[in-house]
Amino acid sequence: QSALTQPPSASGSPGQSVTISCTGASGDIGYYNFVSWYQQHPGKAPKLMIYEVTKRPSGVPDRFSGSKSGNTASLTVSGLQAEDEADYYCSSYAGSDNLVFGGGTKLTVL
Amino acid sequence: QVQLQESGPGLLKPSETLSLTCTVSGYSISSHYFWGWVRQPPGKGLEWIGIIYQSGTTYSNPSLKSRVALSIDTSKNQFSLKLNSVTAGDTAIYYCARTAVVGFNCFDPWGQGTLVTVSS
Numbered sequence: 202q203s204a205l206t207q208p209p210s211a212s213g214s215p216g217q218s219v220t221i222s223c224t225g226a227s228g229d230i231g232y233y234n235f236v237s238w239y240q241q242h243p244g245k246a247p248k249l250m251i252y253e254v255t256k257r258p259s260g261v262p263d264r265f266s267g268s269k270s271g272n273t274a275s276l277t278v279s280g281l282q283a284e285d286e287a288d289y290y291c292s293s294y295a296g297s298d299n300l301v302f303g304g305g306t307k308l309t310v311l
Numbered sequence: 312q313v314q315l316q317e318s319g320p321g322l323l324k325p326s327e328t329l330s331l332t333c334t335v336s337g338y339s340i341s342s343h344y345f346w347g348w349v350r351q352p353p354g355k356g357l358e359w360i361g362i363i364y365q366s367g368t369t370y371s372n373p374s375l376k377s378r379v380a381l382s383i384d385t386s387k388n389q390f391s392l393k394l395n396s397v398t399a400g401d402t403a404i405y406y407c408a409r410t411a412v413v414g415f416n417c418f419d420p421w422g423q424g425t426l427v428t429v430s431s
Contacts, residue, residue: 235414239357246406247349247357249419258419290357294414298370300359302349 204229204301205291212309213281221306223274223291229301231272235294238267238276241305242287250289251276278308286310313338315407315422323429329394333407333422340383341365345410346390348381349418350403358403362415363390370415397429 206224213219223230223238230236236254239247249258251267254274264279274293278285291303319331333346340346347362361371363381371379380393394401404424411417 233414235416237416237418239418246421246424247418248421249417252411252417252419253414292357292359292416294416299373300416302357302359305356 205303207303207306210307212311214311215281217281218279220275220277221289223303225272225293229293229295230274233294236274237292239290240287281310283310313420317407317422317425321426323397324431325398326396329397329427331392331405333390335388340388341385343412345412345415347408347410348392349406352403399429402429
């Protein structure tokens with residue numbers, strides 16, 4: 202069982218916005234600003250999309266944004282495009298030199 | 312451009328020891344980053360295994376800690392994973408990646424991954 206809870210699926214039409222949630226606890230997401238989001242296309246390695254809650258690595262489109270409120274982090278994809286269809290995973294530092302991942306969300310572009 | 316490549320046996324029998332090596336090119340592993348391992352059972356989510364620093368400092372997933380050994384060879388620009396007493400539950404794609412020192416939650420880039428199957 203994953204330490205962080207994500208919805209199994211999410212969907213949206215091209216051009217729309219979709220938000221994926223990631224719920225943790227006061228000892229991980231709620232306490233630390235070390236939340237990351239990864240995108241994974243089938244058969245490929247994960248790709249870092251967001252780190253430290255809101256930061257985007259170089260090369261990641263600004264359509265991807267991250268936020269956090271309490272024990273829940275969120276990834277928002279604006280202006281959905283066909284290539285955004287993928288699995289998305291959140292992760293958080295959980296203290297005591299430990300890291301946890303979410304179970305993943307399959308994003309479908311309708 | 313930093314590139315990582317996993318290597319090691321793809322098929323193991325139960326109770327054997329999994330041994331994987333990650334070779335880093337285009338960047339020195341003696342730099343100020345952690346180097347780590349993440350695995351993904353077929354069709355399932357990601358699981359953090361552990362990370363190692365150039366000094367040999369390691370941190371591991373508490374659920375795997377008793378079976379995991381991490382090592383680093385700065386002369387070869389490689390780091391390695393050993394997981395002992397494997398079972399079918401350890402069947403997964405194993406990825407190596409670089410991550411930040413603070414909060415070590417910034418895996419980028421990743422290797423392409425290598426599938427390890429545990430079967431009798």
